[in-house]
Amino acid sequence: MLSLVRRLPLFKVIAILQLALLARRHLGALTPPERRRAAQLVRRAHKLTPAERHELIGLAGKLEPRAFAGAAADRLSPVPLPRRITGRGAKRTPARLR
Structure with a gap:
């Protein structure tokens, strides 16, 4: 198994780990x-x-599957995704404009 991971490009390993951490965060919603x-x-x-x-x-x-899917897509996408897909909240105004 470790030799398989070593052959993966670094970007894929990072993406896999990001998704694992994201899944862990969503699983934390359950006791x-x-x-x-x-x-x-x-x-x-x-x-x-x-x-x-x-x-x-x-x-x-x-587990909020829609939020998980949106966050996963956002992590893997090379371009920013619309908020309606990612499930992120309202756009925050910069501190200097408050």
């Missing part, structure tokens, strides 16, 4: 018991009851 429960539900995803499916959807919603 440890919620993370364990989500892992249990994902492992048995092919045979969930309707109540378990609803629970899994609720846990996934707490």
Whole structure:
């Protein structure tokens, strides 16, 4: 595995690590018991009851998947993306204009 990483261009390694850190930040929205429960539900995803499916959807919603996708796209894009895609808040005015 390490030899595979060594053959990757540095830019790809940096991008992978940035995405891993971003995912970690989003996973932090769940408490440890919620993370364990989500892992249990994902492992048995092919045979969930309707109540378990609803629970899994609720846990996934707490991870803010749209914000994660927008932030990931913004990290990997060579050009700035519109705020409606990245999910960033309103544009801040510079301190000198306040």
